[in-house]
Every structure is written in structure tokens, then in C-alpha cells.
Amino acid sequence: MHQKMKRFKDKICLVTGGGSGIGKSTALSFATEGGKVVVCDINGEKAQETKNEILNNGGDAIAITLDISDHEAVQKAVQQTVETYGRLDCAANIAGVAGPVSKKIHEYPIDSWHQQINVNLTGTWYCMKYELEQMLVNGGGNIVNLSSAAGLLAQPENSPYAASKHGIVGLTRTAAKEYATDNIRANAICPTAIETPMIMEGRRKLAHDKKAKREAIEFQAMKRMGRPQEIADVILWLCSDQSSFITGVAMVADGGALA
Numbered sequence: 001m002h003q004k005m006k007r008f009k010d011k012i013c014l015v016t017g018g019g020s021g022i023g024k025s026t027a028l029s030f031a032t033e034g035g036k037v038v039v040c041d042i043n044g045e046k047a048q049e050t051k052n053e054i055l056n057n058g059g060d061a062i063a064i065t066l067d068i069s070d071h072e073a074v075q076k077a078v079q080q081t082v083e084t085y086g087r088l089d090c091a092a093n094i095a096g097v098a099g100p101v102s103k104k105i106h107e108y109p110i111d112s113w114h115q116q117i118n119v120n121l122t123g124t125w126y127c128m129k130y131e132l133e134q135m136l137v138n139g140g141g142n143i144v145n146l147s148s149a150a151g152l153l154a155q156p157e158n159s160p161y162a163a164s165k166h167g168i169v170g171l172t173r174t175a176a177k178e179y180a181t182d183n184i185r186a187n188a189i190c191p192t193a194i195e196t197p198m199i200m201e202g203r204r205k206l207a208h209d210k211k212a213k214r215e216a217i218e219f220q221a222m223k224r225m226g227r228p229q230e231i232a233d234v235i236l237w238l239c240s241d242q243s244s245f246i247t248g249v250a251m252v253a254d255g256g257a258l259a
């Protein structure tokens with residue numbers, strides 16, 4: 001779609017969760033538009049696959065095996081980015097997990113609470129901490145965090161996911177205020193159902209549950225799920241100069257669901 005646009009020519013773009021779904025589409029899109037991409041994922045093989053796809057298409061990328069809930073590893077990933085490419089311009093913090101169970105708060109397993117909070121919320125904060133440190137050295141930058149419609153609304157039987165995604169909105173708004181005069185913008189995106197391995201094969205197993213899939217489709221006014229590329233397109237726009245007066249928003253991408 002943006003084949004002729006090169007909004008990210010020579011920009012250094014770090015993507016977490018770059019091995020799959022929304023993160024993979026985002027990494028490939030940055031590369032298509034001239035960005036040098038740092039593909040980070042806890043699944044190192046998948047990160048390598050995305051990197052190889054970028055290189056095969058004539059782009060520039062490195063892959064880093066990274067667990068965002070490990071702060072030393074996050075700090076090293078940002079260091080490796082700067083050692084390789086000299087700076088950091090854009091960061092798309094997309095990596096996240098959704099719990100395997102569907103239970104109300106009083107029944108919810110404590111270990112699953114900690115896992116989702118550790119990755120989605122604490123992990124995103126670690127990423128922002130070290131990305132922002134480097135962007136201050138650069139003299140500017142752009143951060144986009146992946147929240148969810150569950151960052152704005154209740155998600156019954158998925159309390160840690162909703163809490164972690166609400167937390168991401170709070171972090172994003174706070175960063176927007178803290179760094180607004182440092183030429184650094186921070187925005188969040190809040191999608192409803194996007195057709196990726198997370199919901200097709202993960203917790204909700206929509207690929208195998210026709211009723212759940214129908215419900216997921218019905219939630220959107222457009223009566224379809226979103227595509228990863230449709231979220232990548234918004235992330236790139238929020239990272240580009242085309243959105244230069246926008247910071248601190250939690251933007252829905254929901255096929256009209258919340259309308």
C-alpha cells in the first residue's frame with residue numbers, strides 16, 4: 001500500500017513482538033518504508049524469520065532474542081541497537097501475552113496474574129525506560145505502545161489482561177506529558193479482535209471454536225476481525241511526522257465496535 005512512501009528512510013525502528021502477528025506486520029512495514037529494523041521477540045527463531053524476510057526484500061534489520069520482562073535484557077537490546085545503528089528513532093512496543101484461562105477475579109490463578117502483568121505492563125515499562133533514555137540522547141523519538149480495547153473497557157474473566165492494558169494507557173499518557181517538550185511523542189493503540197495467532201490459536205482458540213469466532217466477529221460494527229496490517233498502518237502513522245501534533249492518545253482501531 002505504501003510502496004512508494006519512504007517515511008522511515010534511515011530511521012532506526014525497534015519492534016518488540018516482531019516475530020508474529022501485529023509485530024511482524026509492523027516490522028515488515030517499517031522496512032518497506034526505508035526503516036532499519038531491530039526485530040525483538042522472546043521467540044528468537046521467529047525474530048530471525050522476520051529479519052530474513054526483510055533482508056530478502058532488500059531491507060536492513062537485525063534480530064534480537066528478548067524477553068521484555070527481563071530489564072537487563074531490555075537495556076542490552078537498546079544498547080545493541082545503538083551499537084549497530086547509532087541511534088533509536090521509533091519504538092513499537094507490541095510484545096504481549098493473554099492468559100490461558102477464563103475466570104472471574106476470585107477464581108483467577110495468581111501465577112497467570114503475575115505473568116500477564118510482568119510481560120504486558122512491567123515489560124512495556126522496561127522498554128519505555130531504556131528507549132526514552134536513548135531518545136533523550138538522540139534529541140527526539142516516537143513510541144507506540146500496544147494496548148487493547150481491554151485497556152479502555154472491562155474484559156470480564158480476563159482481569160490481568162484488562163489491568164495490564166489499562167496500565168499501558170496510563171504509562172503512555174504519562175510519558176506523553178513527561179517528554180512533550182523533548183521532541184518525544186508517546187501514543188497507544190487499542191484494537192479489538194485482530195486475526196493473529198494470539199486469538200486464533202492462543203487463549204480464545206478462535207480457529208477451532210466457531211461460536212467464539214462468530215462472537216468475536218459480531219463485536220465489530222464492520223462484522224469482521226481486523227488484519228495485522230491494519231494495525232501496523234496506524235502504528236506507522238503514529239510514528240511518522242504525519243501525526244506530529246498527536247501525543248498521549250489511546251487510539252481505538254476497532255471496526256466501529258466502540259462507536
Ligand SMILES: NC(=O)c1ccc[n+]([C@@H]2O[C@H](COP(=O)([O-])OP(=O)(O)OC[C@H]3O[C@@H](n4cnc5c(N)ncnc54)[C@H](O)[C@@H]3O)[C@@H](O)[C@H]2O)c1
Binds near residue numbers: 019041042149192196
Ligand atoms: N490479536 C488481537 O486481537 C489483539 C487485540 C488487542 C491487542 N492485542 C495486543 O497486540 C499485541 C500483539 O499481539 P498479536 O495478536 O500480534 O499476538 P502474537 O501472539 O501473534 O504476537 C505476540 C508476539 O509477542 C511475543 N512475546 C510474547 N511474550 C514476550 C516477551 N516476554 N518478550 C518478548 N516478546 C514476547 C511472542 O513470541 C509473539 O511473537 C499484544 O500486546 C496483544 O495483547 C492483540
